[in-house]
Amino acid sequence: MRTRLSRLAFLRGVLPALVAGSLLVGGLGCKSDSTGAAGGANPAAGGGDGGTIKIGHYASMTGDTATFGIETDEGVKLAIKEINAAGGLLGRQVELETQDDQSKPEEAKTVATKFAADDKIVAVIGEVASTRSIAAAPVFERAGIPMVSPSSTNEKVTQEGEHIFRVCFIDPFQGKVMAKFAAEELKAKKVAILREQSSDYSVGLADVFKAEFEKAGGTIIADASYKTGDTDFRSQLAQAKDADAVYIPGYYTQVGTIARQARQLGIKVPLMGGDGWDSEKLVEGAGGPGKALEDCYFSNHYSKDDKSERTQTFVKAYNAEYNKSPSGLAALGYDAMKIIAEAIKSGNSADREKIKDALAATKNFPGVTGDITIDENRNASKSAVVLQIKGKEFVYTKTVAP
Numbered sequence: 001m002r003t004r005l006s007r008l009a010f011l012r013g014v015l016p017a018l019v020a021g022s023l024l025v026g027g028l029g030c031k032s033d034s035t036g037a038a039g040g041a042n043p044a045a046g047g048g049d050g051g052t053i054k055i056g057h058y059a060s061m062t063g064d065t066a067t068f069g070i071e072t073d074e075g076v077k078l079a080i081k082e083i084n085a086a087g088g089l090l091g092r093q094v095e096l097e098t099q100d101d102q103s104k105p106e107e108a109k110t111v112a113t114k115f116a117a118d119d120k121i122v123a124v125i126g127e128v129a130s131t132r133s134i135a136a137a138p139v140f141e142r143a144g145i146p147m148v149s150p151s152s153t154n155e156k157v158t159q160e161g162e163h164i165f166r167v168c169f170i171d172p173f174q175g176k177v178m179a180k181f182a183a184e185e186l187k188a189k190k191v192a193i194l195r196e197q198s199s200d201y202s203v204g205l206a207d208v209f210k211a212e213f214e215k216a217g218g219t220i221i222a223d224a225s226y227k228t229g230d231t232d233f234r235s236q237l238a239q240a241k242d243a244d245a246v247y248i249p250g251y252y253t254q255v256g257t258i259a260r261q262a263r264q265l266g267i268k269v270p271l272m273g274g275d276g277w278d279s280e281k282l283v284e285g286a287g288g289p290g291k292a293l294e295d296c297y298f299s300n301h302y303s304k305d306d307k308s309e310r311t312q313t314f315v316k317a318y319n320a321e322y323n324k325s326p327s328g329l330a331a332l333g334y335d336a337m338k339i340i341a342e343a344i345k346s347g348n349s350a351d352r353e354k355i356k357d358a359l360a361a362t363k364n365f366p367g368v369t370g371d372i373t374i375d376e377n378r379n380a381s382k383s384a385v386v387l388q389i390k391g392k393e394f395v396y397t398k399t400v401a402p
Contacts, residue, residue: 052095053350055340058111058126058136063103064253067279068128068329072150073098075333076125078321089344101127105135112136116143122350123148125336128329130154130201137164146356148340150332151275151301154200158378165359165378167335167367168301169402174274175208177299177384177400182245183216186270190221192240194233194258196250197225205249205274233258237265245269251276256285259292273298278328289391296389301328302369303385303396314368335367
């Protein structure tokens with residue numbers, strides 16, 4: 001039913017409310033004008049509202065490769081703690097939002113979509129696993145958000161677009177390092193390969209290793225595949241009985257089991273791998289210190305035994321923060337955050353496009369994992385190290401320059 005308001009009632013009640021509402025809407029409208037997508041008048045894009053600078057991180061905090069995500073996140077958080085203690089960036093503190101992708105490519109894409117909808121996020125760190133980076137990267141490219149992968153080494157990752165970067169070397173280099181090591185240091189003539197067929201990382205490394213080892217005059221006597229989640233590798237390993245070494249470019253989650261079964265079959269030759277072996281759980285999965293992986297080798301991005309001042313400063317700071325030694329993944333997470341911070345400082349802006357441009361221009365950045373130069377394909381040109389497993393420790397063996 002309709003009722004008529006008297007003029008007096010209108011003046012006393014309704015009119016003041018309308019005026020107040022228009023003032024509120026006007027105020028909100030003014031604020032809305034300054035919080036649009038990055039590249040516009042967005043305070044997160046370098047304005048002066050005194051807010052934080054927000055960085056996203058997506059990682060495997062749970063799931064099959066949880067240690068990868070946890071250790072990387074610890075490195076990122078340590079870098080942010082140091083940045084904020086030194087006054088932040090552009091006079092503002094850095095805020096981190098970490099999202100768990102559960103070690104699943106489809107979940108990585110879901111998290112990327114969530115980050116892309118947040119116009120306060122100016123850059124993203126992630127992922128460790130190449131398959132998950134490849135799943136998420138197109139989302140960030142479409143949104144115009146710079147993404148820096150700490151340790152995805154498959155070539156395809158940065159091919160997803162001009163906003164996609166990494167601070168690690170790529171599989172062609174890592175595969176070449178271990179092929180050269182097998183031929184020259186181990187004097188291997190015959191090598192068997194076990195690759196995880198559903199992993200872009202593992203397949204990429206295996207392909208490069210095979211090509212480079214054969215180029216060096218060696219023979220690949222077997223190239224066998226396994227699936228994520230497999231627990232019995234005996235049929236594949238049976239093909240490796242005459243090998244001088246076995247190359248297993250997989251993740252630590254299955255490498256330990258493969259190593260134990262290899263020894264049970266009487267395979268005593270060195271096993272080799274890539275940076276996917278870098279986890280405190282690796283030796284545990286192989287039966288413990290001095291067991292199936294003793295004296296085996298893998299390529300990695302850095303060694304905590306590096307005597308440089310910047311590496312040792314990081315190792316001490318990480319140990320003080322988390323009461324343990326940092327893995328290569330922690331160091332790469334730290335470098336990924338520091339290189340984003342440097343891009344924001346050098347470009348004097350937290351605008352997404354300016355961060356992207358500054359990242360692309362990075363030359364000789366003094367990272368914990370080595371000097372980092374971003375090349376024309378947004379990959380990092382840097383050295384690799386070969387580590388040998390001794391007990392629970394990963395001992396520095398040699399450095400291989402790009």
